[in-house]
Amino acid sequence: MSIPLPLAQLKKLLVDESVLTGEQFDVASVEADRKGQSILDVLVANGSVESDYLNNLIARILGVPRVNFSHIPIDNTVVRIIPENIARERETIAFKKEDNGSYDVAMANPSDLEAIKFFEQRLHARINPYFATENDLREGYSIYGYALGEDFKKIIREKAAEAIMSQAKNIKEAAADIPIVGIVENILSYALASRASDIHIEVLEESMFVRYRIDGILYGVMEVTKAVHPAIVARLKLLAGAKIDEHYAPQDGRFRYKVGNQTIDVRLSVIPTFYGEKVELRLLESSQKPLSLKDIGIMEEDEKIILRNIERTYGMILSCGPTGSGKTTTLYAMMNILNKPEVNITTIEDPIEYNMPYVNQTQINVQAGISFASGLRALLRQDPNIIMVGEIRDDETADISVQAALTGHLLLSSLHTNDAPTTIPRLFDLKVAPFLVSSVLNLIIAQRLVRKVCETCVYSYDLDEEMKDIIKEQFEELGIATEHMKIPKAFYRGKGCATCGETGYRGRIGIFEVLEATNEIKKIIMSPDFSLAELRAQAHAAGMKTMFEDGLLKIELAITTIDEVMRVIRE
Numbered sequence: 001m002s003i004p005l006p007l008a009q010l011k012k013l014l015v016d017e018s019v020l021t022g023e024q025f026d027v028a029s030v031e032a033d034r035k036g037q038s039i040l041d042v043l044v045a046n047g048s049v050e051s052d053y054l055n056n057l058i059a060r061i062l063g064v065p066r067v068n069f070s071h072i073p074i075d076n077t078v079v080r081i082i083p084e085n086i087a088r089e090r091e092t093i094a095f096k097k098e099d100n101g102s103y104d105v106a107m108a109n110p111s112d113l114e115a116i117k118f119f120e121q122r123l124h125a126r127i128n129p130y131f132a133t134e135n136d137l138r139e140g141y142s143i144y145g146y147a148l149g150e151d152f153k154k155i156i157r158e159k160a161a162e163a164i165m166s167q168a169k170n171i172k173e174a175a176a177d178i179p180i181v182g183i184v185e186n187i188l189s190y191a192l193a194s195r196a197s198d199i200h201i202e203v204l205e206e207s208m209f210v211r212y213r214i215d216g217i218l219y220g221v222m223e224v225t226k227a228v229h230p231a232i233v234a235r236l237k238l239l240a241g242a243k244i245d246e247h248y249a250p251q252d253g254r255f256r257y258k259v260g261n262q263t264i265d266v267r268l269s270v271i272p273t274f275y276g277e278k279v280e281l282r283l284l285e286s287s288q289k290p291l292s293l294k295d296i297g298i299m300e301e302d303e304k305i306i307l308r309n310i311e312r313t314y315g316m317i318l319s320c321g322p323t324g325s326g327k328t329t330t331l332y333a334m335m336n337i338l339n340k341p342e343v344n345i346t347t348i349e350d351p352i353e354y355n356m357p358y359v360n361q362t363q364i365n366v367q368a369g370i371s372f373a374s375g376l377r378a379l380l381r382q383d384p385n386i387i388m389v390g391e392i393r394d395d396e397t398a399d400i401s402v403q404a405a406l407t408g409h410l411l412l413s414s415l416h417t418n419d420a421p422t423t424i425p426r427l428f429d430l431k432v433a434p435f436l437v438s439s440v441l442n443l444i445i446a447q448r449l450v451r452k453v454c455e456t457c458v459y460s461y462d463l464d465e466e467m468k469d470i471i472k473e474q475f476e477e478l479g480i481a482t483e484h485m486k487i488p489k490a491f492y493r494g495k496g497c498a499t500c501g502e503t504g505y506r507g508r509i510g511i512f513e514v515l516e517a518t519n520e521i522k523k524i525i526m527s528p529d530f531s532l533a534e535l536r537a538q539a540h541a542a543g544m545k546t547m548f549e550d551g552l553l554k555i556e557l558a559i560t561t562i563d564e565v566m567r568v569i570r571e
Contacts, residue, residue, distance in 0.1 A: 003040060004109040004131065005058060010039070013061055020048050035339060036357045045292040045336065051133075059131040067095070067106040067130040069139040069456060069499070076143055076498050078103065081123060084144040084193075088262065090115050093132065093140030094123075101125050106132035106140060139456070142506075143498055144193055159183045160224045163231060172244060175234035183228065184235045188266070188281075189259050190221070194501070197283055201236075203229050203276035214501075215451045215508050216324070226276075233270065233277050240268040248272050254351075267351060284353055293333050296326065297510035299553065302545075305514050306443065310334050313385070315442035316405040318392075320417040326449045326510050327414040328353055331388055334412060335359060338386055347388040348375035364390070372397045380404055389413040398430035405440040419547065420446040420515035421536045424525055434530065438522040444515040448547055448568040450560045452507040453492050454500035458558055463491050467562060471552075474569065478546050479536060486549070488556035493563070509559060511551040511568070515539050 003010065011025045020028075020043075028048065032039040044051045059066035074095045079087075081103075082094050091108035092115070098104065102125055107115065110129035119127050132140075162179035174180060187210060191199050196212035203209075208229040210221045234244050240253025253268045267282040293303050309317060317334070319327040332354050335345060339358060350364035350372070360382065362375055370378075373396040376389055380400075391414045392398050405411040417423045423444045427437050468487065475485045494504025515521070520542065524535050540546070545553075551565035 003038060004062060004111060007039070009061070010058075013057065014043075014049070017057065019053075024048060031340075034341065034358065035336075041292075044294075055131070055133050062110055062131055064110045064129050064131050067104075067132045067136055069095070069106075069136055071455075072096075073456065074140060074143060074499065079140060079143045082119070084141070087144070088141065090118070091132075091137060092119070093137055094119075095140060098128070102128055104128045104130060106130045106136055108132060108134070108137065139499055139506075142193070142195065142501075155186055156183055156222055156224060159186070160228045163228045164225070171230060171234045172238075174231035175238050175244065177231065180228065180231045180235050183232060184239075188257050191281075191283060192259050192262065192264065195507075199279075199281040199283070201229075201232065201279040201281075203273065203278065205275055208232070215503075215505055216449055217451070229276060233279055236268055236279055236281070237270065240266070242268065242270065247277060291329060291333050292336070296329055296333055297554070297559075298512060298514075299545075299550065301543075302512060302514040302550075305516050306334065306445070307337070309443040309516065310338055310410070312410060312442055314405060314408050314410055316401065316411045316413070316440045317443045318423055318441075318445070319412070319414045320420060320423050320444060320446040321414075321448060322416060322418075324449070325447050326508075327447065328390065330445060330447060330510070331412050331414065332356070335386070335388060338410075343385040344383060345386045345388070346379045346382050346384040347390070348372055348379060349388070349390040373400055376400045376404070380409075384409060386410045386412070391415070392430065395431045398427065398432050402432055402436050402440050406436070411440075417446065420444040420513045420544070421532055421539060423515075424530075424535060425532060428530075434526050438517075438525045441517040441522075441525075443517065445512060446515070446547060447510045447512045449508045450511055450551060450554070450564040450568055451505035452509050452560055453558060454494035454497060454504055454506040456499040456506075457495040457497040457504065458492050459495060460490050460492050460558075463562070470566065471562070474548055474566070478548060479533070480540070480546075480549075486552065488552050488562075490556055490558070491562055492555070492558040493561045504561075505564075509554070511547045511554060511560075511565065513544055513547045513550060515544050516542075518542060 011022065014020055014025060015022050028042045028046065029039055032042040040054060043049050044054065056066055078094050078097050082092065087093060093106040094103050095106055096104040103123055105119060105127050107129050110131050116127050116129060159179040159182045163177060166174065166177045166179065187199060191212055194212055194214055196214050198213040200211040201208065203226060207223045207226050209223050211218050212221050237244050239255040242251040242253040251270045255266050257264050257266050265284045269280045270277050293306060298306065319330045321327050335356065339345060339356065346360045348362045352361050352363050364370055364372065364375065372389055372393060376397060377400060379387055387404055387409050389397065389401055389411065392401055401411055401413060415423055415426055417426045424437060471487055472485065494500060496502035496504045500506040520538055524538055548565065548569050551560065554560045555562055555565060
C-alpha cells in the first residue's frame with residue numbers, strides 16, 4: 001500500500017515528534033528501497049515505532065479520522081455500492097451512510113482529491129474520507145466475499161449444466177470450454193474472497209465436492225455433478241503445466257492467477273483416488289511480504305531472546321511443529337530481520353513461499369537431482385553467511401546442516417516435533433551425536449496456529465467451572481506446579497458477524513514456546529543419562545513459557561479463545 005504522505009513530510013513528522021532521528025529514518029528508507037517494502041513496514045518491523053501510534057499520527061496530519069473496523073461497524077449494504085474491483089483498485093471501502101446522505105469512505109490515501117471527486121460523482125453524494133491501513137481495507141473487502149457466496153453455488157451449477165451440454169470432442173477441448181473456464185475462475189475467485197489458504201476438489205461416487213481451508217479449518221463449499229470433474233481437473237492441469245493425459249500417477253505444478261489488483265501463486269497437487277483424481281490447490285499471495293516477529297504472535301520477552309540469538313554468526317536455530325503450523329513463516333520473519341547488505345543469505349526450499357529480494361532462493365527439484373541434502377552441499381560452496389534449509393527430513397540433511405552450523409554459518413531450519421524439548425531426542429533419532437547437538441544448537445522455537453477472535457464481534461464472558469478444571473488438568477500434564485498456574489482473568493469469543501462469516505474468528509496467529517540452549521540446557525543434552533523430563537523442568541525454571549501458557553496470555557489479551565488453544569494443544 002502506498003504512503004499517503006510525502007517521504008520528506010513523514011520524516012519531519014517523526015523527527016519533530018522525537019520518535020526517531022533523521023539518521024535512523026534515512027537508514028530505514030534505504031532498507032525499505034533495498035527490500036522493496038514500504039518504509040512504514042520497515043519502521044514497525046525494526047521496532048522504531050508502534051504501528052497504531054504511527055497510523056494515528058498519519059491520520060492526524062492528514063486532518064481526517066482514522067477508521068478502525070475493530071470498533072466501527074461496517075454496513076454491509078453500503079459496502080456494495082462501490083463494486084469490488086473499483087474498491088480494490090482505488091483502495092477504498094464505503095462503510096456507512098450518514099443521515100444527511102453523505103458516505104463515510106475508508107481510503108488508503110484520503111488526500112487523493114481526484115479519487116474523492118470520482119466517488120462523489122459516482123454516488124451523487126458528498127464523501128467523508130477516513131484514513132485506512134492495509135489491514136483495515138482487508139476487513140472491508142471480506143464483506144464482498146460473503147456477498148459473493150450467496151450467488152456462488154447458483155453460478156457454478158448453471159455453468160456445470162452448460163458444460164454438460166457442450167459439444168467438446170475431447171478432454172483438451174473440454175478444458176478450454178467457456179463454462180469450464182468459468183467454473184474454475186469462480187472457484188478461485190470465491191476462495192480468494194473467503195481468505196482460503198487451500199482448495200480441495202474431491203471426486204465422490206456420484207458428485208464432485210469442493211472444500212476450502214479458511215483459518216486452518218476445512219469447510220464444505222459446494223457439491224456438483226461428477227460429469228464436470230474430468231474437465232475441471234484437465235483445466236487446472238493445463239494452467240499448471242501438468243500432463244492432461246496422465247491419470248494414474250501423482251503430479252505437481254503451479255500457475256499465477258490474478259483477480260483485480262491481487263495476484264496469487266497457485267500450487268497444484270493431483271493424486272489418483274478410488275473414484276478419480278483429487279486436486280489440492282495451495283494459494284500463496286505473490287506480493288505477500290514476510291511478517292515481523294510481532295505480527296506472527298511472538299511476545300516481547302520471546303522476541304528479545306530470538307533477536308539475541310539471530311545476531312550470532314554461527315549455530316543452528318530450529319522452528320518446530322506439525323505440518324501447517326507456520327514454521328516457514330517464522331523462518332522468513334527471522335530472515336527478513338537478517339536480510340542486510342553485508343551478509344549473503346542462501347536458501348533451499350520446497351516450495352519457495354515468499355520472494356525475498358537479495359536472498360538467493362533455490363527450489364527443490366528431485367527430477368533435476370536437487371534435494372535438501374544435495375542442494376545444501378551446493379549452497380555451502382556459495383560463500384554463505386546465513387543458510388535456510390526448508391526442512392531437515394533425513395539423517396544426511398541433518399549431518400550436513402550440523403557441519404555447516406559448526407563451520408561459521410548461521411543455519412535456520414524446521415523440524416516436525418510436538419514441542420521444543422522433544423526436538424532434542426528427534427535430533428538424536430537423526431543420528432546427530434549429543435555433543436554435536438550441544439555444540440551447534442542456539443535456539444528452538446515450537447509453535448501452533450490458533451484462530452484469532454474476530455475484532456468486530458468480540459465479547460467477554462465468564463468461564464464455567466468445568467473449563468477451569470480442564471485448564472488445571474492441562475497445567476498438571478505439563479508438570480507445572482499449582483503456584484505457577486496463571487489462569488486468565490478474562491475470556492473472550494466472537495458472536496459471529498458478516499466480517500468473519502458468522503464464525504467468530506478471523507485470521508490466525510501463532511502460540512509459541514522458545515527454548516534457548518543455555519549452558520545448563522547443554523549439560524543436560526550431553527548427559528549420558530539424558531532425561532526429557534529434566535530438560536523440560538530446566539527450561540521452565542529458566543523462564544520458558546509452554547505453548548499452552550503463551551496461548552493463555554493471548555486469551556487474556558482478547559487475541560484468541562480457550563477453545564482454540566485447547567484444540568491445537570491437544571491435536
